Amino acid sequence: MAASQPTWEASMSADPEQACPIAPVVDIVFSRWTTPILWALHQYGRQRFVELERRLTTITPKVLTQRLRQLERDGLVARTYHPEVPPRVEYEITELGASLAPLFAHLAEWAATNLDAVEQSRHTYDTAQQSRPR
């Protein structure tokens, strides 16, 4: 049994992103386009590929497909194929995906409270660039 367990040293040195306990979930939930997609599905309910495409105006079908596949694989989104002519495919958020709602609300709350401070900091940083000790 013990032999199959990675040592502390190995588990720490292997992948530093794993040393950060939230790193795995960040890849799942916060990779590019995932939050706008999940948001759209959560906000407007089950909808077709083309509806999503129109809502996320700047996304290309290729990328939308990639992201939806990933979300489907991770169990956050469900895909339903209707074999009609023309074909109809609907996407909806799963229960697992919907379980992220409180987390997103928490994030929105942090943003509401602290986004101004971030903007302020950026402005200060940017305008102080001249004559700055590095």
Add this chain to the structure above:
Amino acid sequence: MAASQPTWEASMSADPEQACPIAPVVDIVFSRWTTPILWALHQYGRQRFVELERRLTTITPKVLTQRLRQLERDGLVARTYHPEVPPRVEYEITELGASLAPLFAHLAEWAATNLDAVEQSRHTYDTAQQSRPR
């Protein structure tokens, strides 16, 4: 006054990522390497560049510098330069950065509860790939 306000249509069609209320904060908090860096600073306190570099074993100095600058600009991390020979620079998390702790805890909690389900879904998806209606 009304002329300077963007119309609803313009504000919706301009940037779909802005239509998702949490998109801006995702860029700030969850871009590459930021969570491991913030975690290391929060966990082990103020530390030097080389300590961070060693802790995040696979990061290169170039990228670490980039990310630290970004975090400094956003006000999440503070940089202190000691003009000595050899030079000494220390990084620490700011109050604003530390205010993310409850959010990260929430994320860790979601992971603890639901990561298994994601893994399960991935396994099911991957093993069902043969003979699958697309």
Add this chain to the structure above:
DNA sequence: CAGAATCCTATAGGATACTG
């Protein structure tokens, strides 16, 4: 030590055209 500078490559993602 704490980076900056330079060069290089891999890959994400865009544009376009095509299909069941």
Add this chain to the structure above:
DNA sequence: CAGTATCCTATAGGATTCTG
């Protein structure tokens, strides 16, 4: 409609070398 296929480019990030 819901993608797939192909081609292409831009940029993030790695490797290496150099310096105050």
